[in-house]
Amino acid sequence: MDLSVFLPLLIVMALTTYLVRALPFTLFRRRITNARVKAFFELIPYTVLSAMTFPAILYATGSFPSACAGFVVALILSFLDKSLLTVAIGTCLATLAATGVLMYIGK
Amino acid sequence: MADTTDTNRNASVPAASNGGTFREGLKDGLAIGLGYLSVSFSFGILAVASGLSWWQAVLVSAANITSAGQVAGVGIMVSAGGLIEMMVSQIVINLRYSLMAIALSQRTDKSMTTLKRILLAYGLTDEIFGVAVSKKHEVGSRYFFGLTVLPVIGWVSGTLLGAVLGGIFPDFLTNALAVGIYGMFISIVIPKAKRSRMIAVCALLACGISSLFFYVPWLKEHVSSGFAVIIAAVVAALAGVFCFPHEEDTGKEAV
Incomplete structure (x- = not known):
């Protein structure tokens, strides 16, 4: 890609992304005491991750059945309190295995 | 103890109620780093397929460390979109980091000084945040720095590998790798x-x-x-x- 197009866009992109993180992290430090506001910020991480994961995970592989296999295995391993890495690897392996099965039966 | 709110749970918490060590952060970051290696591999493929050169793809990853924002950003670059469009799209897609930064601020200890916040904010991602806030102890600057090191390396080197080798890997393999990041999200929630x-x-x-x-x-x-x-x-x-x-x-x- 032409540098005269790429560079300005890259700089704006990086700067925006950085400031979105750094401004609140640097400026907002007081401990929140209001119970409801506090509960909101305790919930936000989990609602963000949930909203990002579902339903996007079902379409992440380009094949619905193989993605479902990965999703189900991720749920099971997480319910068993397995570590981050175990769950991530298990999810990939389940997806791979399902893809293999689908290829074998010719879909 | 800097923890002022939950005085009733100190019986079950060991005396190590510090902000965690650099080593502990590194260890916790390993899983994220490996996950990022596979996800950014897909990003590298995507970026090159869209028309970026391999080093441009790597530069985008190194400067942003974010998945959804980068995919959208590359789309704007390819269509030679405007600077305002780029800015607004990144604010909207990445606004969750602002919420996370405030939520994380509720759990940081005194070692997180202004200068350290300015430096460490660079590495605040969904997964790093998710792991940091799931710790029983407060989040110290050494721990947080350790936590970000391997994910950043994984993210950038995965992009490089994907951009250079992407064409060689079969689709089914890269697809299976791409789903791993969601597995990680699930294991946090x-x-x-x-x-x-x-x-x-x-x-x-x-x-x-x-x-x-x-x-x-x-x-x-x-x-x-x-x-x-x-x-x-x-x-x-x-x-x-x-x-x-x-x-x-x-x-x-x-x-």
């Missing part, structure tokens, strides 16, 4: 949801709302995926705040 009904209900609600944005044609057409995540997350969290008014008073679980 489920253990918390098991122990807190409020988190479980809100997480399900967030999934439901984001599904609406995905499956209702009008919403899918008019609301970007970055915005959909923000709306779903904020609405679900607000619902939790107003439907479970007393749960966090019990202090039975350090959520």
Whole structure:
């Protein structure tokens, strides 16, 4: 890609992304005491991750059945309190295995 | 102890209520780094397929360390979009980092000085945040720095590998690798949801709302995926705040 197009866009992109993180992290430090506001910020991480994961995970592989296999295995391993890495690897392996099965039966 | 709120749980918490060590951070970051290696591999493939050169793809990853924002950003670069468009899209898609930064600020200890915040903010991602806030101890600057090192290396080197080798890998392999990042998200949410009904209900609600944005044609057409995540997350969290008014008073679980 032409540098005269790429560079300005890259700089704006990086700067925006950085400031979105750094401004609140640097400026907002007081401990929140209001119970409801506090509960909101305790919930936000989990609602963000949930909203990002579902339903996007079902379409992440380009094949619905193989993605479902990965999703189900991720749920099971997480319910068993397995570590981050175990769950991530298990999810990939389940997806791979399902893809293999689908290829074998010719879909 | 800097923990002023939950004095009743100090019996079960070991004396090591510091902000954690650099080593501990490195160790916790390993899983994220490996996950990022595979996800950014897909990004590298995508970026090169879209028309960026390999080093441009690597530069985008090194300067941003974010998945959804980069995919959208590359789209704008390829269509030679405007600077304002780039800025607005990145603000909308990455606004969750602002919420996370404030939430993380609730758990940092005194070692997190202004200068360290300015430097460490660079590495604040969904997964790093998720792991940092799931710790029983407060988040110190050494721990947080350690936590970011391997993910950043993984993210950048995965992009490089994907950009250079992407064409060689078969599709089914890269697809399977791409799903791993979601597995990681799930492994952060489920253990918390098991122990807190409020988190479980809100997480399900967030999934439901984001599904609406995905499956209702009008919403899918008019609301970007970055915005959909923000709306779903904020609405679900607000619902939790107003439907479970007393749960966090019990202090039975350090959520």
